Amino acid sequence: MSSASPSILLVGLMGTGKSTVARQLSSRLGIECLDTDKMVEARAGKSVRELFAELGEQDFRDRESDVLSECLARPIPAVIAGAGGIVVRESNRQAIRASQQAGNVIVVWLHAATDVLVARTSKGVHRPLLDDDRVGTLERLAEERASMYSEVSDIVVDVSQRSVESTVDLLIDAIEEGQAEMSISHE
Numbered sequence: 001m002s003s004a005s006p007s008i009l010l011v012g013l014m015g016t017g018k019s020t021v022a023r024q025l026s027s028r029l030g031i032e033c034l035d036t037d038k039m040v041e042a043r044a045g046k047s048v049r050e051l052f053a054e055l056g057e058q059d060f061r062d063r064e065s066d067v068l069s070e071c072l073a074r075p076i077p078a079v080i081a082g083a084g085g086i087v088v089r090e091s092n093r094q095a096i097r098a099s100q101q102a103g104n105v106i107v108v109w110l111h112a113a114t115d116v117l118v119a120r121t122s123k124g125v126h127r128p129l130l131d132d133d134r135v136g137t138l139e140r141l142a143e144e145r146a147s148m149y150s151e152v153s154d155i156v157v158d159v160s161q162r163s164v165e166s167t168v169d170l171l172i173d174a175i176e177e178g179q180a181e182m183s184i185s186h187e
């Protein structure tokens, strides 16, 4: 376990509220908030939509992996909203697990029922992967990615019926409890 507090990485499918929860959680914890999609967009000078359309998904995934490595290597803790596909590459999952084992990150999987995600993704940010068949794609991604999210997560929260505020309260309790356990076991 490193001496500094760990970062918190939020993972989960599109529409689970990772960015909103990350913003509120970071402000409650008094630490910086990072968002991997926003970092990719800022570095590329293009939106996720433009990157998918102009350069394709694999190029986007390369940029996403670079940003994830950068977030995990930070010496100062932050709350990181990871984009939905951050767990897809085996190398990303390995990097997350290594960082967890070093005590540098706690990973939270925000999970929600597909019908909730269908409703939530119909408004707000544009998601290129959902252009053709929103319901079918979300069902497929939920099935394909469940084991990947599960493989890297320390804490799982079902946000289907839970408000952002209640999710943040729950996470603060879980993180404090987890850190107390860690510090006891390291005495």
Ligand code: S3P
Binding pocket: 012, 013, 014, 015, 018, 037, 048, 082, 083, 084, 085, 086, 125, 126, 127, 128, 129
């Ligand atoms: C994606 C999730 C999106 C964005 C892109 C692809 C995915 O981020 O990176 O549309 O593969 O699940 P959010 O989860 O923040 O919507």
